[in-house]
Amino acid sequence: MGCDQRAAWLLATSRLMHPDQExxxxxxxxxxxxxxxxxxDPTRISRWESGSHPVQPQVSAAYEQILGLSAGSLSAVTVGMRRAFGSQVVLREQVPIDDSGDLESLLDEVTSERPTGVAWQRMATTLTRHGRVFLRHGEWEELATRLVDELARAVGISYVRRFEAAVTLLRHPSSSSPMSRALGTYVIDPDAQVLAPVLNLLCEVYEQQASDLVLRLLHTERMPLRRAAASVAADKLRRGHFGPSSLALLEEHACHRLRHEDPLEGGLDALDLATQLPAASFTTVLESIGDRRVRAQLQGARATSELVAAPQAARVVAEAVACIQADATGENAEPDPMLRRLVREALLHPHKPRRHHAAVLLGASPYRHAVSRACHTMTGGDNSFLAARAWTVLMRVGHAGRRSEIALRALSEGRPALxxxxxxxxxxxxxxxSPGEARAIIAGLRAEAEQVPVRHGALFALGMSGAEELTTLVDHGSDAVRRGSRWWVAHGPAIHDHVLAPAAAQRTS
Known part of the structure; x- marks a missing residue:
């Protein structure tokens, strides 16, 4: 089922599961x-919602307005999916954000105190109406730096909107250079705490310099950056951005990582990279691995496009989808094949962008809360790998009102990676x-500052919340904690377009 069918499914479920029966x-x-x-007319709606006729972004935007959904919640999601996996024709489409007003006023809007993702999209879309736009060098640099910085901290649809705006600016002749510089400056900052959401922009850059940068990042000493670069390399390899001369370096990286890291944990991005290699290169990587379990996992991922054995995958997905449909539509609901496919991909596909876009699509659909509840249940299971995958899906679909339970798990889960x-x-x-939660997180960090997943997660939680307690860590004994906390103090907190910025005066114990 291709991009047209997925976009059609999103429109159909959004309309048919809407609470307003009219x-x-x-x-x-x-x-x-x-x-x-x-x-x-009714026939055209049938064609749109069955996937027999491509859904244009203008149609998705109209669905958003009629159904009372936020701007971009359908159109930006589907355009991003099509750009990643669709045709070159789709790549030229723009998200239909209202671009009324002159460019100068829109530039003022995105440089205001608290711009929204919609404002960024309006500005970027309006920019495409002009072949060249002349701003002073410093103005372009400020604009690009701000967007990249916001991209690192934006959440949910707030991130999707900004990502679409960033891609548009990367491809415009007037803004491509400052955007590339801002991206490069961000990536080489040794203290940057959020990497993948920004580094993913390199997947959208076809120039050789971007591919060369990714190859260099695969050999950086910073483990988080290496992993993020491996994921980007896998997607750029799938898109044909690397020539034959790059294969030896990609093979070398995949071989090294898969020999030294569990492919279902830290080496998952390397497994993704290996599965995207041409047949001869894949064989080279496979033959270099002595661990028979790892070899079997790699062969299975390549052959079935799933991260676990087919019988286990079928069982896990069947149980999850049954719970999701019963939760969202009732016990006697007709089976939804697309829901099943998206759940399977979001949890178990070896290619990270495929997992990401499947989860984002679920998060834009009326199933999102039911998916969230099913994944939350899965995070408490004994299978650590499936629990980790479920936690990642939750990052895309939201928490369905279970924030207090997630806070409890964040403070009590005994498995550091989880x-x-x-x-x-x-x-x-x-x-x-809250201040109490912040103190508990800091107490746990003192005991496990050397556990990379815990340290990263603790600093992320404190930083994205804008917690005042973060300032107590800027002189921490651990160099990694000290530098990470200073970065968050300088850059945080999270950006949710529909929520006011965190205010210390409003926080309660």
């Missing part, structure tokens, strides 16, 4: 579409952590 009726929906200038993911989820939640 909007479920096609006749009423046709009226609403026509009122917004979209030529529509506690790190729980702490990251706590930081992504729009409700800031």
């Amino acid at each position: 909007l479920v009726a096609r006749a009423r929906f046709v009226e609403e579409l026509r009122a917004r200038g979209i030529p529509a 506690r790190g993911r729980a702490l990251v989820n706590l930081g992504l939640n729009p409700e800031p952590i």
Whole structure:
């Protein structure tokens, strides 16, 4: 099922599962579409929602307006998916954000105290109406630096909107150079605490310099940056950005990582990279691995596009989807094949962008809260790998009102890798952590400062929440904690377009 079918599924479920039953009726929906200038009739809606006719971004935007959804919650998600996996025709489409107003006023808006993702998209879309836009060097640099910095801290649809704006600016002749410089400056900062959300922009840059940068980053001493670079390298390899001369370096990196790291834990990005290699290179990597278990995992991922054995994958997904459908639509609901496919990909696909876009699509759908509840249950299971994958899906779909349970797990989970993911989820939640929670996180950090997942998760939770207690760590005995906390003090907190910035005066114990 391709991009058209996924976009169609998102439109169909958003309409058919909407609480306003009048909007479920096609006749009423046709009226609403026509009122917004979209030529529509029942047959055309059927074609859009079945995937037999491509859904244009303007149609997705009209669905958002009619269904009372936030701007970009459908259109930005589907355009991003199509750019990653669709045709070159789709790559030229723009998200239809209202671009009324002159460019100068839009530039003022994105440089205001608290710009939104919609403002960034409006500005970027308006920019494309002009072949060249002349700003002073410092103004371009400030604009690009600010967007990259916000991209690192934006959450959910706030991130999706900014990512789409950043891609647009990277491809415009007037803003591509300052955006590339801002991206490079951010990446080489040795103290940067959020890497993958920003580094993923390199997947959208076709120039050789971007590919060369990724190859250099694969050999950096910074482990988080190496892992993020491996994920970007896997996607750029899939997109054809690397030539034959790069294969030896990619093989070498995959071989080394898979021999020294469990591919279902720290080496998951290396496994992704290996599965994207051409057949001869893949064989080279496979033959270099002495551990038969790792070899079997790598062969299975390449052959089945799943991270676990097929029978286990089928069982896990069947149980999860049954719970999700019963939760969202009732016990007697008709099976939803696309839901099953998306859940399977979000949890178990070896290619990280495929997992990401499947989870983002679920997060944009009416199933999101049911998916969240099912994943939350899975995070408490004995299978640490499946629990880790479920925590990652939760980062994309949200927490369905279970914030207090996530906070408890973030403070009590006995498995460090999973506690790190729980702490990251706590930081992504729009409700800031309380002083009591902050003190508990810091106490745990004192005991496990050398556990990288826990340290990263603890600093992320404190930083994204804008916790005042973070300042007590700027003189911490651990160099990594000290430098990380200073970065967060300078850059945080999280950006949620629909939520006011965290305010210390409003926090309670």
